[in-house]
Amino acid sequence: MKRLWQWPIDPLARTVRLMLGEKRCSAELILALPWAQPEVLADMAPGARAPVLIDTEAEEKVTAIGTHAICEYLETAHPTPRLLPFVANERAEARRLWRWSEDSFAEVNALLLTERVNQWVRRVRQPDSEALRKGVHALKSKMTFLNGLAEMRPYMAGRSLTLADLSVAAHLSACDYFGDVPWDLTPDLKDWYARIKSRPSFRPLLADKVEGTRPARHYADLDF
Template identity: 85%
Template structure:
């Protein structure tokens, strides 16, 4: 039995959910508000915050905290299908872009995504227009780089779907929930995302609904 503590719009948790979906792994989902982390998570490991996964079906109970710990554990526990290539050089490239995704989108999460959540979900205050502009500019910059990869590669890290694809798609999907992704400026990235979005593992994400808001009209449309 596997249980995942997550918040539906969190890009890091979405990466884990996509990995679980690709591996066709059943999971019990527990929704956790990012601004109100329960004490039970801290009891699993000092400073633990969602996403957190517990696997009680292994020989010994396993608690994995954070996207990398969870996804690397899943690669070992459920090796098929592989989400990190067998060839060392290709595996290194997948890990590089997986890390790039989390690092480079961090400022978009801290500005654009945080402001949308504050505005539409928490209803906490008026959005910070400066933070929104900063986030939109950062997002466009990342998309330009990723469009170059999508233009020259079948998948982000090369020939096969990897955790790099899942991480990048997870982040873009969170912004796309609020309609903030300027797809028309990056046609190759849009075509790549359409293919990832059409995979069975993506269906639970496209069905997400968060209290207080609705996804953009095109969000669940496989043809945009």
């Protein structure tokens, strides 16, 4: 059995859920609020934070913490369909852009996404307009880069769907839940996202609803 400690809107947890969906693996989802991590995680390993995957189907029990450990583990344990290409050079490009996505969106998450979560989910305060402004600016700059890739290639890292696509889509989808993605500025990226969004692995994410919030009107619309 697989169990995933996660919070639905967290882009890193979303990356893992998309990967599980693509691999047709089921997992029990256990809620782990980012601002109140369950104590059980700290008992698993020093400093552990969600997402955490525990797999007891494997020969030995595996505890994988963080997207790097979880996704590399899943790719080896469930090689079909491949989400890291077989050819070493293409594999390196997929890993580069997967990592680029996590590193680059960290800035967007720290500003835009955190403000929205504080505003709409935790309802702790009105958003800091300066943080929102900087967050939107950072998001636009990442989207411009990604639009260039989408213009050049069918998928982010090349010819096939990889973890780079899942990671980028997961990050954009979290901002899209709150209606913060200026899709019209980046038409090629929008086309790419529409393709990813219509994959069966994406359906559970489009059905996500976080208590007290309503997703943006177009959030679950495949023809947005």
